[in-house]
Amino acid sequence: MTAKPASRAEIGHARRARTRARLVGAATQVFARLGPDAPALEDVASAAGVARGTIYNHFETREALLTAVAIEAAEVIGLEILPLRAWRDPAARLAASLRCYIRRAGAEPEWGWAVVRIAFVAAPLGTRMTENLGQDLREGLESGRFQAASMQAAADIVLGAGILGMRAVLRGEAPPGHAEGVALAVLRGFAVPDAEEVARLPLGLPGLPWAS
Structure with missing residues (x-):
């Protein structure tokens, strides 16, 4: 059976998606190198090798692009460590996630610097990360596994420790x-x-050298 040719609208949508992904990838490099405050949208367009006006077809402001980069960075590792979500103990899940973020920063500095430099500007870093952290903390607090003054205090501790831990690794x-x-x-x-014991459980994620 002959496949139906893609419509003009479908081709246009695919081209737009590729351009957007290219811009986000270039922005990740630029933000990792210069930080979230220094670059202008024109810097990202130049790094992506597209006309200056092209970037405005996808992102109206630098903040919108910054958020897109932050979400993409979190989604990438969120998918990589998805098997850890099957662990029943919220303490084990939380510790394993922290370890993976810090280890990945050491293994892939460009990704790590993008996350560290954007985290406090465009937080939260994606829906998946927010939902996973919320689930772990909620289960831990409700079950008595964790002791903390509040959900927000617990989240601040985890995020602060994780980001600063990544930065320490990146800075050597x-x-x-x-x-x-x-x-x-x-x-x-x-x-x-x-x-x-929980902080040193084997991560066992095949194919990820930093999560062995």
């Missing part, structure tokens, strides 16, 4: 095993009794 300031150290510190802060 972190000792070996820093990802596990940060996870352990967070779990101890939440009064998890078996924090030492």
Whole structure:
């Protein structure tokens, strides 16, 4: 059976999606190198190799592009560590996620710097990350696995430790095993009794050298 030729609208939509992805990829590089405040949209257009006006067809403001980059960065790792969501213990899920973010930053500095430099400007970093963190903290607090003054206080501790842990690795300031150290510190802060064991559980994500 002969496949139906793509319509002009479908071709246009696919081309637009490719251009948008190209712009987000270029913006990731630019923001990682210069930070979220310095670059203008024209800088991103130049890095993507497109006309200056092209970028405005996809993003009206720099903030909109910044948010798109932040969401994309979070979605990428969210899919990579999806198997961890099957773990039943919220403490194990939380610690494993923290470790993966910090380890991936060390393995892929461009991605890591993009996340670190954008995090406090365009947070939260994507729907998937927000929902996963919320689920882990809610289950941990409601079950008594975590002790914290409030949901917001717990989220601030996790996000702050994770971002600063990534930055320490990227700047070459972190000792070996820093990802596990940060996870352990967070779990101890939440009064998890078996924090030492949980913070060092094998991640077991095949195909990801930084999550062995």
